[in-house]
Amino acid sequence: MNYKEVTWKNKRQIGRMITMVENAVEGHEEVFEALYEKTGSAYVIGITGPPGAGKSSLTDILARSFISRDKNVGIIAIDPTSPFTGGSILGDRIRMNELSTDPRVFIRSMGSRGQLGGLSAATSSAVQILDAVGADIIIIETVGVGQSEVEIVKHADSILMVMVPGLGDDIQAMKAGIMEIGDIFVINKSDLPGANKTKIEVEAMLSFMPKKSWRPPVLLASATKEEGIEEVVDALESHRAFQEEDGLLFERRKRNLNELLFEILQDKLFRQVKKLEDYPLVLEELTEKTIDPYAAANQLFEKI
Amino acid sequence: MNYKEVTWKNKRQIGRMITMVENAVEGHEEVFEALYEKTGSAYVIGITGPPGAGKSSLTDILARSFISRDKNVGIIAIDPTSPFTGGSILGDRIRMNELSTDPRVFIRSMGSRGQLGGLSAATSSAVQILDAVGADIIIIETVGVGQSEVEIVKHADSILMVMVPGLGDDIQAMKAGIMEIGDIFVINKSDLPGANKTKIEVEAMLSFMPKKSWRPPVLLASATKEEGIEEVVDALESHRAFQEEDGLLFERRKRNLNELLFEILQDKLFRQVKKLEDYPLVLEELTEKTIDPYAAANQLFEKI
Numbered sequence: 350m351n352y353k354e355v356t357w358k359n360k361r362q363i364g365r366m367i368t369m370v371e372n373a374v375e376g377h378e379e380v381f382e383a384l385y386e387k388t389g390s391a392y393v394i395g396i397t398g399p400p401g402a403g404k405s406s407l408t409d410i411l412a413r414s415f416i417s418r419d420k421n422v423g424i425i426a427i428d429p430t431s432p433f434t435g436g437s438i439l440g441d442r443i444r445m446n447e448l449s450t451d452p453r454v455f456i457r458s459m460g461s462r463g464q465l466g467g468l469s470a471a472t473s474s475a476v477q478i479l480d481a482v483g484a485d486i487i488i489i490e491t492v493g494v495g496q497s498e499v500e501i502v503k504h505a506d507s508i509l510m511v512m513v514p515g516l517g518d519d520i521q522a523m524k525a526g527i528m529e530i531g532d533i534f535v536i537n538k539s540d541l542p543g544a545n546k547t548k549i550e551v552e553a554m555l556s557f558m559p560k561k562s563w564r565p566p567v568l569l570a571s572a573t574k575e576e577g578i579e580e581v582v583d584a585l586e587s588h589r590a591f592q593e594e595d596g597l598l599f600e601r602r603k604r605n606l607n608e609l610l611f612e613i614l615q616d617k618l619f620r621q622v623k624k625l626e627d628y629p630l631v632l633e634e635l636t637e638k639t640i641d642p643y644a645a646a647n648q649l650f651e652k653i
Numbered sequence: 654m655n656y657k658e659v660t661w662k663n664k665r666q667i668g669r670m671i672t673m674v675e676n677a678v679e680g681h682e683e684v685f686e687a688l689y690e691k692t693g694s695a696y697v698i699g700i701t702g703p704p705g706a707g708k709s710s711l712t713d714i715l716a717r718s719f720i721s722r723d724k725n726v727g728i729i730a731i732d733p734t735s736p737f738t739g740g741s742i743l744g745d746r747i748r749m750n751e752l753s754t755d756p757r758v759f760i761r762s763m764g765s766r767g768q769l770g771g772l773s774a775a776t777s778s779a780v781q782i783l784d785a786v787g788a789d790i791i792i793i794e795t796v797g798v799g800q801s802e803v804e805i806v807k808h809a810d811s812i813l814m815v816m817v818p819g820l821g822d823d824i825q826a827m828k829a830g831i832m833e834i835g836d837i838f839v840i841n842k843s844d845l846p847g848a849n850k851t852k853i854e855v856e857a858m859l860s861f862m863p864k865k866s867w868r869p870p871v872l873l874a875s876a877t878k879e880e881g882i883e884e885v886v887d888a889l890e891s892h893r894a895f896q897e898e899d900g901l902l903f904e905r906r907k908r909n910l911n912e913l914l915f916e917i918l919q920d921k922l923f924r925q926v927k928k929l930e931d932y933p934l935v936l937e938e939l940t941e942k943t944i945d946p947y948a949a950a951n952q953l954f955e956k957i
Contacts (some may be wrong), residue, residue, distance in 0.1 A: 377947075378947040378948070381945040381946060381947050381948075382945055382947070382948065384945075385942060385944075385945035385946070386942050386943075386945075388942065389942065474946075477946075599940070602940070603936070603940045606936070606939050606940055606946065607936055607939075609946050610935075610936065610939060610946055610949055610950055610953075611923060611926070613946055613947060613949075613950035614922060614923075614926060614950050614953065614954060615919050615922065615923075617950060617951075617954050618918060618919065618922050618954075619915060619918075619919075622915070622918060631914075632907070632910070632911055632914065635910050635911075635914065636903070636906070636907045636910055638689060638690050638692065638693065639690075640689075641685040641686055641688075641689035641690075642685060642689070642778075642781075642910065642913050642914055642917055643681075643682040643685050643686070643917060644682070644685075644686065645914055645917075646914055646917040646918050646921060647921075649914070649918065650918060650921050650922075653957075
């Protein structure tokens with residue numbers, strides 16, 4: 350396949366290219382070589398938040414909204430956790446598959462197995478492939494919210510943090526260290542009791558955070574009732590315009606590329622170490638305590 | 654300081670050695686060189702679970718229980734999230750500081766800044782230092798539960814998963830991918846309504862998981878009311894005996910050392926790449942799209 354000539358219509362080829370990169374099959378580096386210069390025009394939205402917040406429904410309705418504006422939409426659904434994540438996710442995927450019959454949409458699920466440089470690098474690679482072949486908008490949607498999800502959505506240009514009314518103190522606490530990555534906050538299921546209270550709480554929490562030039566808005570919405578969605582799209586466009594005007598988008602993408610670079614480097618190193626003849630021996634010595642961890646690492650590093 | 658001669662009584666020296674390794678200061682590799690052969694006798698317990706589950710109280714009472722059996726107890730409290738994690742944690746730390754006046758106890762908090770090979774490697778290093786200088790029991794306690802916490806407590810010999818009655822579906826779902834690391838489950842705050850129901854739910858969840866030779870018990874306890882604690886200690890001892898008998902402990906530690914080895918290797922690579930003269934240039938080219946991420950990684954890797 351001539352990678353340079355794959356377009357948005359060639360869904361099967363797009364899928365194959367992503368699989369190649371994801372599994373680091375022979376030739377995957379050529380996919381990048383061919384496509385990388387064509388990247389940069391898609392806008393990447395990360396959607397994260399706790400399970401049950403309605404991230405899939407919001408992804409769904411946002412995708413429809415972009416489609417109605419004649420945009421090509423790529424959706425990457427991420428589940429970094431183990432196989433038994435339960436039925437609701439599967440249900441979401443099936444529901445979203447209705448979207449996938451639309452020629453302007455490409456949907457891809459990504460799990461946690463054996464990716465090149467980890468899930469974060471694999472996601473980033475998938476984003477770049479979609480970007481190169483003609484996506485206008487790419488949505489990365491996570492299943493839960495945690496450190497690994499944070500690593501992944503960090504590659505996005507705008508991050509939507511989806512929350513629900515009545516999150517207990519526990520979940521609020523869990524979000525420390527996660528809250529600050531949100532560019533736009535959406536209190537979904539705004540018809541539930543306590544929506545306004547949660548909005549106020551989130552705003553209060555944000556006011557304690559280090560001030561950035563962009564002030565994250567906190568919006569009420571209901572994805573299933575299709576309420577407040579235009580406001581979310583408007584906020585995304587404001588954030589995009591804000592970043593483009595101040596050169597922030599360029600800086601953000603540069604930072605993300607730097608991260609990707611190190612993820613690929615790490616992967617390279619690990620693969621080479623595991624192939625070393627000395628590796629099992631050194632590990633044995635380490636376990637027997639005849640060599641310490643730093644000396645062991647030095648020894649293996651020297652061999653490469 | 655002569656590292657080999659530091660003993661459990663020299664709290665200040667222990668603290669300094671951990672700081673050296675944590676910040677990778679000049680000479681930190683010598684700490685390991687001197688101490689590594691003395692490691693292996695401490696038993697390492699990881700305590701994790703959602704915020705608010707009472708992990709600190711449980712750590713506290715377990716530590717007291719081990720002290721009463723004349724054990725030296727090292728406690729490493731981990732907070733991988735950002736500075737604003739809220740007041741309750743600080744409160745816990747202050748409360749735990751009462752414990753720290755006991756000569757048989759050494760307490761250390763670890764945050765997320767700039768550690769050698771990341772927080773996971775830094776924790777593992779701290780564990781080994783405590784082990785070498787005379788800890789009998791080392792407790793690693795996390796603030797929350799997520800991917801990064803999982804990475805950290807994985808270095809333990811036994812993992813206690815602490816939960817509370819009435820966790821909503823949301824939190825249950827969040828725990829997929831996390832549940833399977835637990836060796837012993839403790840439903841803390843067992844006096845709250847729904848404790849038995851949560852116990853049954855956890856047991857049901859466990860029954861869906863791939864069967865392992867060790868069947869994780871699910872225990873009811875109340876750390877603050879000091880109920881069910883002996884059962885937790887007994888379960889820990891059973892798990893230890895089980896692993897020691899079947900050689901599983903050796904295998905587990907070997908696996909953990911392998912992880913540590915790769916964390917140190919990664920750190921080494923990253924430090925060297927960042928020092929390369931070409932690194933800013935390659936990053937610039939990457940951002941300008943005159944080179945693709947894989948080619949950029951190859952180029953930097955060659956230079957090392």
